Amino acid sequence: MDVQGGYRMADLTQEVQGSAPADFPAIRTELGMRGDGAAPTKMKPGMETRVSPNAEFDVTDLDMFYGSAQALKNVNIQIYEKRITAIIGPSGCGKSTFLRCFNRMNELIPNTRTQGRVLFRGKDLYAPNVDPVAVRKTVGMVFQKPNPFPKSIFDNIAYGAQINGIKGNMNDIVERALRQAELWDEVKDKLKQSGLALSGGQQQRLCIARTLAAQPEVILMDEPCASLDPIATIRIEELMRELKKDFTIVIVTHNMQQAARVSDYTAMMMITDKEEGKRTGTVIEYGETRTLFTTPQDSRTEDYITGRFG
Ligand SMILES: Nc1ncnc2c1ncn2[C@@H]1O[C@H](COP(=O)(O)OP(=O)(O)OP(=O)(O)O)[C@@H](O)[C@H]1O
Numbered sequence: 001m002d003v004q005g006g007y008r009m010a011d012l013t014q015e016v017q018g019s020a021p022a023d024f025p026a027i028r029t030e031l032g033m034r035g036d037g038a039a040p041t042k043m044k045p046g047m048e049t050r051v052s053p054n055a056e057f058d059v060t061d062l063d064m065f066y067g068s069a070q071a072l073k074n075v076n077i078q079i080y081e082k083r084i085t086a087i088i089g090p091s092g093c094g095k096s097t098f099l100r101c102f103n104r105m106n107e108l109i110p111n112t113r114t115q116g117r118v119l120f121r122g123k124d125l126y127a128p129n130v131d132p133v134a135v136r137k138t139v140g141m142v143f144q145k146p147n148p149f150p151k152s153i154f155d156n157i158a159y160g161a162q163i164n165g166i167k168g169n170m171n172d173i174v175e176r177a178l179r180q181a182e183l184w185d186e187v188k189d190k191l192k193q194s195g196l197a198l199s200g201g202q203q204q205r206l207c208i209a210r211t212l213a214a215q216p217e218v219i220l221m222d223e224p225c226a227s228l229d230p231i232a233t234i235r236i237e238e239l240m241r242e243l244k245k246d247f248t249i250v251i252v253t254h255n256m257q258q259a260a261r262v263s264d265y266t267a268m269m270m271i272t273d274k275e276e277g278k279r280t281g282t283v284i285e286y287g288e289t290r291t292l293f294t295t296p297q298d299s300r301t302e303d304y305i306t307g308r309f310g
């Protein structure tokens with residue numbers, strides 16, 4: 001098979017069946033498989049077989065429009081509690097738009113409309129009596145580009161807590177958030193220094209700490225490692241694994257290996273309706289990350305993860 005730079009799905013399948021070729025790609029390591037083609041060995045934390053985790057979000061027939069342009073159509077998915085769910089798919093298919101549906105952030109964009117049902121812990125997230133500001137506090141967001149405020153490290157966190165009405169001893173709140181984001185040891189002696197003086201990876205952990213200071217229950221991450229080097233990326237992934245003990249995480253990523261490394265579940269998105277000036281996306285396949293990467297049901301998923309598309 002002639003594939004440029006992607007994962008060879010036939011090889012992945014052979015691997016599962018026990019006859020891996022010598023140049024099997026790195027993704028098998030991410031999935032906890034043995035290099036000699038033998039049956040999978042002990043899987044990485046979080047990849048182990050689980051019994052029905054609770055659904056944190058239950059999305060039914062979700063549609064989303066920017067003006068008259070439909071960006072999402074008929075999305076049906078459950079996001080599981082204290083698991084990492086990755087959203088993958090080609091540029092423009094609606095990953096960020098979908099992510100913003102989980103904390104009603106699309107409503108900050110004028111002229112948008114969301115229809116269908118999103119339940120959060122069994123309650124309608126879009127019910128008229130639900131305050132979107134409270135939703136955004138409970139369901140925090142970390143963005144692609146680290147965006148610390150031009151303030152001290154301490155104030156970045158304290159501000160994150162204050163605007164979300166978190167009360168208590170601010171020194172304790174700041175220390176706790178920085179420890180949770182695994183940044184404390186690196187910054188404890190320079191809390192008064194500007195957050196902008198940190199490295200890119202540290203800035204992203206500072207932003208994660210700022211999100212954590214608001215005491216969310218879910219963390220949404222939109223390509224959080226896109227601007228980071230491989231070492232900083234691995235740090236964030238380790239942090240995510242740690243955080244999933246306490247939080248449900250949904251991450252958008254363009255990095256297939258990252259999705260395979262960190263996520264328990266993967267949602268594959270694709271543009272399904274394409275006309276002049278219109279591009280509507282949906283989730284075409286969803287399941288356990290391991291299954292989706294090794295035995296995808298949809299040929300478009302296979303094409304995408306093997307690098308033949310997008
Ligand atoms: N603020 C906006 N106003 C109007 N249309 C938008 C807006 N944001 C996104 N869109 C449109 O919605 C569609 C999905 O965009 P979205 O940013 O969700 O895609 P994506 O999968 O996150 O892409 P990428 O991988 O490039 O980040 C695109 O057609 C895009 O042009």
Ligand SMILES: [Mg+2]
Binds near residue numbers: 095096097222252
């Ligand atoms: Mg995006």
